[in-house]
């Protein structure tokens with residue numbers, strides 16, 4: 001094993017124990033299984049059966065159903081019987097929080113139970129208690145007493161179990177010793193895993209979920225390392241990002257977290273948690289999983305030597321110097337690829353955040369406005385808005401300079417070279433030169449870094465890394481390692497082209513490839529593109545949902561770039577919503593409420609708002625949200641500032657208005673000015 005996976009450069013699945021969930025096998029190199037969770041009331045037998053069938057027909061290989069109390073746990077028998085009567089044999093999973101007695105009933109009925117070690121025995125009071133070693137051991141003994149009966153029932157009935165740690169629901173004991181950390185999440189699961197192993201029970205899957213993909217990725221890596229060290233083997237892993245939200249945000253956040261791990265061969269089953277109907281999660285799961293069907297056949301990438309020049313367990317941005325507004329401590333830039341557009345007009349810049357008003361002759365610049373456009377050989381024949389700059393091929397750049405035509409604003413044009421072409425070029429910009437480097441596409445050239453040495457630490461050079469290698473993300477990561485080992489500090493832009501067809505496929509591709517690098521601190525900018533074979537805008541309909549009719553490909557790609565930066569927390573350009581996917585505990589229509597809250601708060605750049613369906617799990621799970629809107633009873637909502645209850649049991653009719661009042665009282669509200677203007 002290489003730190004936390006089989007190889008950082010060669011695609012190989014992580015070996016894990018085989019687990020059976022009914023007749024379904026997972027782990028031990030079986031295909032990555034896809035799953036979801038129902039949102040109906042578990043006591044609504046027919047509603048839950050109908051929704052489970054929709055999920056199964058969409059491709060779910062496991063269906064999870066909440067069992068908040070003994071009554072719902074018992075009703076799982078009716079749901080299972082009706083599904084079997086209708087010919088559906090898909091294994092069912094009971095989701096348990098706080099109620100060991102419900103788990104013990106469910107484990108006799110369904111094929112798998114999920115327990116959350118943060119709240120199976122412990123009650124979370126958000127208290128910091130200073131545990132002595134003796135207190136700590138006594139608590140573990142208490143967990144053993146309460147958890148062992150469930151383990152024995154699972155053994156007796158052949159039921160599988162997921163020990164599912166959530167970042168937001170770590171016990172006070174874990175928090176007091178490990179803090180709110182990825183290592184705390186690992187230890188939380190390990191306490192339960194050790195007890196289960198002590199009973200010789202191994203039909204176990206583990207998960208380490210967080211709404212922050214960075215924490216989630218680090219926790220899974222640490223868990224693998226810990227299992228390997230302690231047991232010399234790994235249990236199968238269920239991957240997911242909790243409370244990812246809906247639409248593009250939810251897909252990108254999920255793909256950044258899940259995709260990062262799948263790229264390294266980690267993961268045996270996945271769930272994409274969206275605040276949408278559960279059957280809509282399945283196509284996204286499939287888009288994630290299908291990327292690896294032929295991956296082993298990729299072009300070889302040279303192996304890495306350990307120790308690595310960075311830590312995959314602690315985020316630290318790669319050191320680089322500044323070239324203009326790129327690199328150093330500056331937020332990553334976004335470069336829009338306009339090279340394939342036939343004509344570039346003021347109207348065509350609207351999709352990347354620059355809206356021109358002919359009436360006022362002014363540009364309105366949005367928060368998600370691209371920093372550069374790449375036009376290939378095209379020269380723009382109108383005055384550019386704001387600080388937008390244009391990247392062109394060297395011959396075109398020289399043409400702009402020679403024309404000395406004020407209308408063309410030559411200062412705003414910068415050349416982009418192909419790797420070795422830069423060293424040979426006779427004309428170079430004195431301020432910024434972009435140099436494209438293909439990473440490990442060709443096995444013959446893998447160890448030839450002469451071209452890198454020729455431009456290393458040139459203070460005008462921004463490197464633009466891309467790869468046609470099917471294992472592209474690890475190819476780029478390998479190049480970052482090479483740069484670090486050679487102490488090359490030039491800033492780097494990630495170039496990522498998609499060859500896929502649907503909008504969701506593109507989102508998953510961009511978020512997996514760029515997200516994985518950004519989460520490890522690699523990248524000072526991104527430029528997303530589509531190959532000629534990729535879907536055009538008329539095909540940009542994802543399974544089950546469509547994008548706004550007036551959204552151009554450029555708008556879609558630009559929005560995706562900013563969403564990836566937001567999901568990886570490297571550049572904040574909008575409000576962040578942490579909304580649970582809802583389940584049988586949910587006390588209001590989450591999709592509708594999320595849409596309502598989004599409509600009135602989506603201009604609050606950088607504010608994190610959690611929208612959670614229930615008071616039982618919501619406050620714990622909303623993790624690091626600034627504000628929380630949590631269902632606390634039928635027609636009642638409790639509002640939080642951080643973890644503090646501010647308004648309890650507000651009538652749901654006025655809860656959104658009260659949330660705005662709370663935002664205002666907390667100085668987190670700004671009026672919707674929306675745009676910055678500049679003259680054309």
Ligand code: SF4
Pocket residue numbers: 580581582583584585586587612613614615616617618621
């Ligand atoms: S927070 Fe949402 S998904 Fe989680 S248990 Fe409560 S209602 Fe269900």
